[in-house]
């Protein structure tokens with residue numbers, strides 16, 4: 001450990017008190033690897049400030065000693081952005097103790113939540129005042145407002161409400177020099193030049209430490225209809241979405257599930273069963289909601305699905321008869337990654353292309369990858385209506401244990417090349433972190449990288465904010 005690091009740890013300990021500085025390696029261990037367990041880092045300490053003022057003090061100390069900080073929320077990120085470097089040269093800055101909801105107002109339709117507030121707790125707080133924070137995702141029990149903001153997370157309701165970027169009304173953050181940017185005013189209109197708040201959304205901790213966020217709320221859901229439909233291709237799935245959108249504004253979730261993913265869930269996840277009796281090559285999970293308790297949402301979706309069936313767009317469909325069944329449908333969707341992990345080695349790609357091109361992209365890209373790498377299985381599932389699919393490539397059943405290391409990079413390059421050629425993005429919602437930084441540099445237009453580096457240099461000239469993530473200095 002360098003002298004600067006030891007001094008920093010000693011001074012931070014005096015500042016925060018012993019309970020807020022963890023140096024016991026066994027307590028640090030769960031937080032230095034990424035959620036998928038693929039990237040392993042090291043850090044001599046976790047600092048856990050409880051207020052914006054304490055974060056600012058820590059950042060000032062870090063600047064003084066030139067010690068890099070890795071901000072971390074729930075550590076559920078998919079790009080290893082919150083994983084420290086393996087040489088132990090950075091400190092983890094956990095925001096998990098900052099978990100107050102400072103204010104919440106149905107009249108303003110705003111909540112101001114500290115960075116460490118868990119998404120599920122925010123959902124509950126909004127629900128308690130008859131409102132709703134409409135972004136949700138599988139990690140809601142552990143991901144935090146700071147992490148969601150810093151990765152510009154998406155989730156399953158983007159179709160109607162957009163990503164975090166559309167739901168963030170303002171950000172409070174400690175910048176790299178220890179100054180505090182306070183953007184929590186919640187103004188609907190504010191044109192005083194560059195939006196630092198929006199710059200911090202999706203910055204992955206490389207420009208500052210998010211300490212609190214003003215978040216937009218919408219009226220609570222009075223009723224929802226959750227349906228499962230079988231279709232014979234992704235083209236038909238998108239046709240179904242457009243069919244529904246032309247007739248109702250209530251659809252807010254529309255998830256594509258291939259039969260193969262459904263089979264894996266049924267095989268590995270307890271208490272799951274196929275929603276439809278017949279076999280379909282592809283499936284869609286549809287969620288429609290209403291804030292009006294007099295509106296017969298289930299009847300509307302039933303009528304529309306019957307019409308889609310008659311038009312030959314879908315092969316079959318079922319509407320969840322109750323909340324338990326609705327949750328069971330969502331469980332299938334939410335456990336696909338877990339089931340894949342149980343099955344064997346999988347390479348995940350969170351990609352987007354223009355929505356109308358996605359159905360063809362899925363089938364063409366899967367065929368090309370399977371042809372080039374014999375034995376692998378490629379497919380896509382997820383947010384079809386956003387043009388965002390989790391394009392996963394599974395190792396052949398007889399693959400060697402080091403398949404991921406041996407073939408993974410070449411497969412990913414191929415997928416990323418196909419995505420780029422299709423005018424898409426190699427990271428739709430998971431961010432760049434350290435996993436995709438090389439591919440971003442390889443494939444992004446030079447102007448984008450140049451601008452990102454210029455912003456990074458301007459706001460973090462000492463390079464102490466999560467170095468080695470998103471953009472190299």
Ligand SMILES: Cc1cc2nc3c(=O)[nH]c(=O)nc-3n(C[C@H](O)[C@H](O)[C@H](O)COP(=O)(O)OP(=O)(O)OC[C@H]3O[C@@H](n4cnc5c(N)ncnc54)[C@H](O)[C@@H]3O)c2cc1C
Nearest residue numbers: 073074075076077081138144146147148153154155205210
């Ligand atoms: C089961 C599962 C399902 C998921 N589904 C989705 C999905 O549908 N859509 C989606 O977009 N993502 C999804 N994710 C990914 C993940 O939940 C999100 O990226 C989430 O936003 C990460 O929040 P976190 O608090 O865990 O952040 P972390 O993993 O701790 O950090 C993520 C990044 O943000 C930075 N960061 C964290 N807190 C701060 C802060 N306060 N200030 C500055 N930087 C900070 C970190 O340095 C890191 O770069 C899923 C993850 C899991 C495990």
